[in-house]
Amino acid sequence: MASLQDQLLKAGLADKASAKQARADKRKKQKQKTKQKQPVVDEATIAAQKAAEEKKARSRELNQLQQQEREKRSIVAQVRQLIITNKQARKGDTVLNFTHDNVVKRMYVSDEIHKQVTKGRLTVVLLDDAYELVPTPVADKIAQRDESVIVYRADLDKSGNDGKDQDEDDWYADYEIPDDLTW
Numbered sequence: 001m002a003s004l005q006d007q008l009l010k011a012g013l014a015d016k017a018s019a020k021q022a023r024a025d026k027r028k029k030q031k032q033k034t035k036q037k038q039p040v041v042d043e044a045t046i047a048a049q050k051a052a053e054e055k056k057a058r059s060r061e062l063n064q065l066q067q068q069e070r071e072k073r074s075i076v077a078q079v080r081q082l083i084i085t086n087k088q089a090r091k092g093d094t095v096l097n098f099t100h101d102n103v104v105k106r107m108y109v110s111d112e113i114h115k116q117v118t119k120g121r122l123t124v125v126l127l128d129d130a131y132e133l134v135p136t137p138v139a140d141k142i143a144q145r146d147e148s149v150i151v152y153r154a155d156l157d158k159s160g161n162d163g164k165d166q167d168e169d170d171w172y173a174d175y176e177i178p179d180d181l182t183w
Contacts (some may be wrong), residue, residue, distance in 0.1 A: 008136055050070045061090060082142050083125055083149075088133040098124050100131075100178035105151075120155030 005022065008014040092110030096117055099105065107124070109117070113133065116122045123139035125132050126149050134142070136153065143150050 011095045064143050079142050079149055080127065082138055083127045083132055083134055084135045086138045087127075088122060088135075090133055096124075100126070105131065107133075109133070117152075118154050120153065123150060123154075125149050125153050126150040 004012075005014070009016065022123050036130050039116065057072060090107060090109045091111060092108055092113065094109055094114045096107045096109050096110050097104055098107070117124070117133065121136055122133045123136050125139060125142060127136055131151060136155070139150055139153065
């Protein structure tokens with residue numbers, strides 16, 4: 001099969017000079033392309049590269065989210081294990097009152113455990129909607145992982161009577177006490 005140029009020459013629609021000129025122009029364009037070495041811009045390749053970059057970014061984001069979820073589950077498992085292995089038995093008939101979310105909660109414990117809780121040696125923690133008692137050093141480890149599990153610690157409790165005594169003393173601080181009083 002002959003080229004289009006040959007077919008046009010045979011049909012008499014083009015002459016030899018114009019065909020020669022067209023071939024020369026084509027060769028010049030070809031030389032300029034190779035001389036400049038401009039990469040051929042292929043829109044399909046650019047679109048494919050862009051799609052691959054977007055896919056990589058999306059994959060990185062999903063991997064990061066999955067990693068965060070794994071870390072959260074790991075922390076929950078560590079806290080759960082610390083509580084289960086260190087929880088104290090709470091048999092007894094002495095009432096231990098503590099607050100959780102501004103609600104007074106009640107737990108029945110022995111007298112000895114009640115004393116340990118009030119002295120700050122035991123801490124009340126939350127495990128699966130149930131309250132447990134663990135030693136305070138273990139509660140410190142739990143607090144490093146998840147502070148929201150700690151419900152009540154006597155050594156950090158600010159609602160005691162200590163603040164009331166200081167307030168009453170400070171109330172009279174503005175008044176001078178005369179030295180020459182005789183009774």
